[in-house]
Amino acid sequence: MKKSNAIRKTSLITVAVTVIAVSDLSGVAMAQTEDSAIVQANNEVGIAITGNLTNYQESITPGPSDTESGWQPGFAVKGSYMGNPYGIHHLYAAVHYANSFGNIGYRGAVGGTPYNGTDSATFNRVVGRVGMGFNITVPGHLMMITPYIAGGYQGWNRNLQGPFGYKENYSAGLAGAGALFQYAVTPRFVVSGDAEILAVVGGGMTPHLFNGRLGSASFGTSAEEKVAAGIDYKMSDALHVYSDVGFTHFNYTGGSLALPGWREPLSSTNQLSMSLGLAYQF
Numbered sequence: 001m002k003k004s005n006a007i008r009k010t011s012l013i014t015v016a017v018t019v020i021a022v023s024d025l026s027g028v029a030m031a032q033t034e035d036s037a038i039v040q041a042n043n044e045v046g047i048a049i050t051g052n053l054t055n056y057q058e059s060i061t062p063g064p065s066d067t068e069s070g071w072q073p074g075f076a077v078k079g080s081y082m083g084n085p086y087g088i089h090h091l092y093a094a095v096h097y098a099n100s101f102g103n104i105g106y107r108g109a110v111g112g113t114p115y116n117g118t119d120s121a122t123f124n125r126v127v128g129r130v131g132m133g134f135n136i137t138v139p140g141h142l143m144m145i146t147p148y149i150a151g152g153y154q155g156w157n158r159n160l161q162g163p164f165g166y167k168e169n170y171s172a173g174l175a176g177a178g179a180l181f182q183y184a185v186t187p188r189f190v191v192s193g194d195a196e197i198l199a200v201v202g203g204g205m206t207p208h209l210f211n212g213r214l215g216s217a218s219f220g221t222s223a224e225e226k227v228a229a230g231i232d233y234k235m236s237d238a239l240h241v242y243s244d245v246g247f248t249h250f251n252y253t254g255g256s257l258a259l260p261g262w263r264e265p266l267s268s269t270n271q272l273s274m275s276l277g278l279a280y281q282f
Contacts, residue, residue, distance in 0.1 A: 037184040041232040042082035048277025050074040052100035070104025090133035120159040127152030142184040172203030188234040215258030224250035240279040
């Protein structure tokens with residue numbers, strides 16, 4: 001009996017120690033996850049210098065069709081948050097604004113005569129996201145995928161120079177979804193891949209010609225696709241350096257203008273963007 005009691009006591013002590021150890025390890029693992037390099041990279045505000053290559057192509061039959069192409073400098077600002085408010089684990093919210101400006105080459109026609117010129121263009125794009133991050137369990141590796149919904153706005157102020165110059169303003173709303181994948185290479189270095197598909201909604205174009213008699217063209221709904229890859233490196237407790245490259249494609253459906261026989265044609269736009277910036281971790 002005494003021997004049996006001793007065995008029971010030893011077993012109970014062993015179980016208790018095991019439970020405490022597992023609890024401690026789970027707590028440490030959770031703490032590491034909550035304060036991981038990925039979570040840190042998702043709690044920052046930043047500003048970057050950017051370069052943006054635009055290729056624009058209208059579809060006119062018979063041609064010639066207007067095309068535009070060229071690099072522009074610009075800037076971008078961002079802010080993102082990841083936390084556990086109201087018991088929602090790894091809630092993610094982010095906003096990103098990008099602006100590019102400068103001259104790009106224009107090729108088109110005036111009255112059927114080929115004409116080459118310059119567009120002093122400005123592009124604006126702002127997108128907000130809300131999602132939730134999910135850890136990907138791979139021993140020895142820290143990875144996360146964050147599905148999100150997104151919405152925003154984009155605009156293009158087209159300002160053609162020269163004797164046949166005029167202005168046009170393009171704008172559209174954006175709504176859709178995407179997913180952000182992140183991998184912590186080291187406790188300071190995070191790489192990411194991002195893909196999103198957005199509906200281009202409520203779009204339109206207003207030409208500033210003939211004292212406004214052309215009115216505005218309303219666009220139908222189309223699609224916009226974007227893929228991006230990025231890096232984030234923690235330089236100090238609060239300062240990060242980051243960089244990314246992205247590719248965006250979208251169409252504008254075109255639409256009729258107010259005067260008979262005038263319309264904005266179907267067009268396709270491809271944009272390659274690059275950025276390098278500094279961010280503050282909060």
